[in-house]
Amino acid sequence: MKKVLEVKDLYVSFTTYGGEVKAVRGVSFALNKGETLAIVGESGCGKSVTSQSIMGLIPTPPGKITGGEILFKGRDLTKLKEPELRKIRGADISMIFQDPMTALNPTMTVDEQIIEGIIQHEKLSRLEAKQKTIDILHLVGIPGPESRLKQYPHQFSGGMRQRIVIAMALVCEPEVLIADEPTTALDVTIQAQILELFKAIQEKTGVSIILITHDLGVVAQVADRIAVMYAGKIVEAGNRRDIFYKPQHPYTKGLLNSVPRLDREEAELISIAGSPPDLFSPPIGCPFAARCDYAMEVCDRVYPFKTIMNREHHVDCWLQDERAKRLLAVK
Amino acid sequence: MNTYIIKRLTAMVVTLWLIVTLTFFLMHSLPGSPFNQERTTSEAVQKNLEAFYHLDEPLLVQYGSYLKSLLTLDFGPSIKNSSQDVNDMLGRGFPISFELGLWTLLVAITSGIILGVVASLRHNGIIDYLAMTIAVVGISVPNFVMATLLIQQLAVKWPIFPVATWSSSMHMVLPILALATGPMAIIARLTRTSMLEVLTQDYIRTAKAKGLSPFKIVVKHALRNALLPVVTVLGTLAASILTGTFVIEKIFAIPGMGKYFVDSISNRDYPVIMGTTVFYSTILIVMLFLVDLMYGILDPRIKLHKKEGK
Ligand SMILES: Nc1ncnc2c1ncn2[C@@H]1O[C@H](COP(=O)(O)OP(=O)(O)OP(=O)(O)O)[C@@H](O)[C@H]1O
Numbered sequence: 001m002k003k004v005l006e007v008k009d010l011y012v013s014f015t016t017y018g019g020e021v022k023a024v025r026g027v028s029f030a031l032n033k034g035e036t037l038a039i040v041g042e043s044g045c046g047k048s049v050t051s052q053s054i055m056g057l058i059p060t061p062p063g064k065i066t067g068g069e070i071l072f073k074g075r076d077l078t079k080l081k082e083p084e085l086r087k088i089r090g091a092d093i094s095m096i097f098q099d100p101m102t103a104l105n106p107t108m109t110v111d112e113q114i115i116e117g118i119i120q121h122e123k124l125s126r127l128e129a130k131q132k133t134i135d136i137l138h139l140v141g142i143p144g145p146e147s148r149l150k151q152y153p154h155q156f157s158g159g160m161r162q163r164i165v166i167a168m169a170l171v172c173e174p175e176v177l178i179a180d181e182p183t184t185a186l187d188v189t190i191q192a193q194i195l196e197l198f199k200a201i202q203e204k205t206g207v208s209i210i211l212i213t214h215d216l217g218v219v220a221q222v223a224d225r226i227a228v229m230y231a232g233k234i235v236e237a238g239n240r241r242d243i244f245y246k247p248q249h250p251y252t253k254g255l256l257n258s259v260p261r262l263d264r265e266e267a268e269l270i271s272i273a274g275s276p277p278d279l280f281s282p283p284i285g286c287p288f289a290a291r292c293d294y295a296m297e298v299c300d301r302v303y304p305f306k307t308i309m310n311r312e313h314h315v316d317c318w319l320q321d322e323r324a325k326r327l328l329a330v331k
Numbered sequence: 332m333n334t335y336i337i338k339r340l341t342a343m344v345v346t347l348w349l350i351v352t353l354t355f356f357l358m359h360s361l362p363g364s365p366f367n368q369e370r371t372t373s374e375a376v377q378k379n380l381e382a383f384y385h386l387d388e389p390l391l392v393q394y395g396s397y398l399k400s401l402l403t404l405d406f407g408p409s410i411k412n413s414s415q416d417v418n419d420m421l422g423r424g425f426p427i428s429f430e431l432g433l434w435t436l437l438v439a440i441t442s443g444i445i446l447g448v449v450a451s452l453r454h455n456g457i458i459d460y461l462a463m464t465i466a467v468v469g470i471s472v473p474n475f476v477m478a479t480l481l482i483q484q485l486a487v488k489w490p491i492f493p494v495a496t497w498s499s500s501m502h503m504v505l506p507i508l509a510l511a512t513g514p515m516a517i518i519a520r521l522t523r524t525s526m527l528e529v530l531t532q533d534y535i536r537t538a539k540a541k542g543l544s545p546f547k548i549v550v551k552h553a554l555r556n557a558l559l560p561v562v563t564v565l566g567t568l569a570a571s572i573l574t575g576t577f578v579i580e581k582i583f584a585i586p587g588m589g590k591y592f593v594d595s596i597s598n599r600d601y602p603v604i605m606g607t608t609v610f611y612s613t614i615l616i617v618m619l620f621l622v623d624l625m626y627g628i629l630d631p632r633i634k635l636h637k638k639e640g641k
């Protein structure tokens with residue numbers, strides 16, 4: 001499988017009055033052609049910061065990429081200057097944001113908002129751009145787009161607006177689509193429709209998708225692979241089957257226990273007690289140790305090594321270490 | 332749209348009528364009359380004069396005939412300068428006041444917006460602080476003080492501009508500057524605050540994610556939204572500029588309408604008081620109406636008429 005995007009050991013910090021917030025601390029992952037990679041984790045774990053770093057969209061200052069590489073088409077995006085990044089944004093890598101109610105400019109017609117993106121990146125006449133806009137609106141399932149071009153965002157429902165946002169992101173046929181909680185603000189039936197749309201579009205265009213969410217139900221529907229983030233690190237990653245049926249990290253297990261499932265007997269939902277560590281001075285050991293039922297002494301002292309479960313599945317947890325298994329056996 | 336405009340026009344006429352009525356009775360309740368200043372006129376002369384201007388009739392009758400003449404757009408003769416009609420005075424003074432007011436508004440709006448936008452883009456930078464210092468000074472210094480300062484610096488100390496009358500474009504610079512600083516400062520501050528807020532909005536991030544240049548983002552996406560709150564204050568700003576012209580015209584000896592208005596009150600020149608008041612009120616009411624129309628055009632979410640809807 002061909003890698004289209006690779007993030008290697010990414011570090012991102014924010015300088016604030018209170019000190020340096022280490023929002024992303026050594027994140028690595030690769031995105032393959034035509035797949036959907038889900039990044040999941042609790043609020044504040046650094047999902048949005050990671051994705052905005054890829055687009056070069058973290059507000060600088062206060063934000064700064066302090067280390068690592070983001071490789072795309074043989075180039076390291078962290079090294080590119082702003083004008084170079086602008087050529088990539090919207091053309092090669094696109095982004096969809098959480099709230100369709102606020103993501104569109106309220107004082108600009110829908111067609112203008114899509115056309116300006118096309119004209120920015122492609123040498124097309126306005127007429128051609130308009131045709132392209134109609135086509136993409138068809139693709140994302142806006143009924144009768146020709147008659148709605150001159151309408152304003154407030155004349156569309158939430159679900160329709162999210163479709164417009166998706167159309168806007170896809171119109172220049174990007175290779176990578178980053179969707180940051182694209183369904184969180186929508187009600188459940190609309191959510192399902194939008195997720196269907198993602199799948200359909202992916203089949204048609206072969207776009208690779210990074211889907212950011214904290215909703216494991218969404219993940220179960222569309223993700224090929226899953227990366228679980230906690231306190232600025234990816235603590236476990238693997239394909240969907242492995243993560244859902246053979247989760248290794250206590251945090252992943254905790255997340256799974258906190259969503260309702262049809263395939264389990266016990267109906268009780270358990271949320272993970274406690275809250276994530278503050279990222280001003282993250283613990284030197286495993287950041288989850290304080291909330292972990294299985295924490296050992298070593299967990300507080302040393303960040304766990306990566307244990308490879310299979311080609312795709314890996315986890316950062318001392319419990320998977322050979323030595324820990326011996327220890328547990330003794331106990 | 333049409334029903335909206337008709338409704339608004341009706342409301343405007345009613346407002347104007349209320350203003351006319353209130354002014355008329357307030358004016359007549361003031362002590363003094365056009366004829367009993369300085370000069371002592373004999374009782375008989377006084378009587379004759381009052382009869383000539385119908386001031387001896389009951390107030391309601393006078394009110395009725397004034398309304399009637401208003402309908403024919405006739406403001407009547409001035410009592411103080413019996414050779415002049417109020418219409419003539421307005422016809423001579425208004426173009427000058429209008430020129431002064433319009434230039435002031437233009438200067439205030441353009442420089443205010445530019446200052447505000449630049450400040451917001453350099454948020455917390457030196458330019459921002461500088462611009463906001465100018466703004467605070469502009470807001471807190473009254474225009475007559477500003478006028479005096481400008482005259483002292485740019486006409487007396489450094490004789491760059493002439494000070495009085497309205498004979499060339501050079502003559503217009505100082506009065507316009509004096510009158511424009513306050514409104515400019517208000518617009519600059521509003522624009523800045525509003526821009527800072529708009530720049531954090533999600534749709535700006537969306538625009539960035541499309542790969543648009545910062546210039547396009549500011550001009551196409553941010554500015555239009557940021558100007559909405561600015562537009563709402565334009566009506567009141569126009570009003571304050573209007574009242575400002577009275578003082579400024581006096582200071583710079585500009586033969587505009589303000590002079591007639593101020594003089595007419597101390598002279599109890601009833602027709603001139605009424606005429607200028609009605610005229611100023613009409614201008615203001617129309618301005619407010621235009622601002623509302625403009626707001627509806629700038630912000631598509633505001634529907635000026637009910638039928639549009641979904
Ligand atoms: N502009 C900023 N200034 C300071 N800190 C920031 C800024 N943006 C993000 N952070 C910090 O970075 C961390 C990660 O934030 P991020 O938005 O990536 O979380 P998230 O995983 O997307 O959460 P959510 O699910 O709530 O969207 C948070 O602790 C946040 O406080």
Ligand SMILES: [Mg+2]
Pocket residue numbers: 047048049180
């Ligand atoms: Mg987020």
